[in-house]
Amino acid sequence: SQTIHQWPATLVQPVGSPLSLECTVEGTSNPNLYWYRQAAGRGLQLLFYSVGIGQISSEVPQNLSASRPQDRQFILSSKKLLLSDSGFYLCAWSVGRGSSYNEQFFGPGTRLTVL
């Protein structure tokens, strides 16, 4: 069966510090991968998605970046965190077959607080 891992679960970082969040998927190949941010009162915002190694699409201009160094690994990074980067970060995967049915499977999330 497929599983998705995210770490760390909780993170408290000062403004201006770097960030690296990691997501890995097990039990599937060639998944589509996604990073979402859930900020208080603002719903779920798609940040990045990837259909393959090294292929990243950015949905929202910001100081965050994403990379996919391996098929089942997705990393979210920042060189300098802002207060507005605080939120709940969710990684998700879906079957990468180009099907119109696109159920997404979410990880447990990382709670990031920038102080």
Next chain:
Amino acid sequence: GEDVEQSLFLSVREGDSSVINCTYTDSSSTYLYWYKQEPGAGLQLLTYIFSNMDMKQDQRLTVLLNKKDKHLSLRIADTQTGDSAIYFCAPASGGSYIPTFGRGTSLIVHP
């Protein structure tokens, strides 16, 4: 892009029915999903409906789709305290088929 609107809160008594409403803007939406989020956790797919259907029933869940008005609803029959969670409406448009999530409706079930 797609805009998705949901009311933020719904409070019901245990045993009653809950109806969560959603409106969206993109008429080319193909699959329309409902996800559930337990406190402090990720989201899980609850149910979905394809755009050529008006209604879908799955045990206690009923999804209604009005394509003309771009209105989607989720009805939970015999609501239980375990149903307390945030419910997200997420229509997916043609092209990338990536769903756009609403802000979520917090369902509070009290005894």
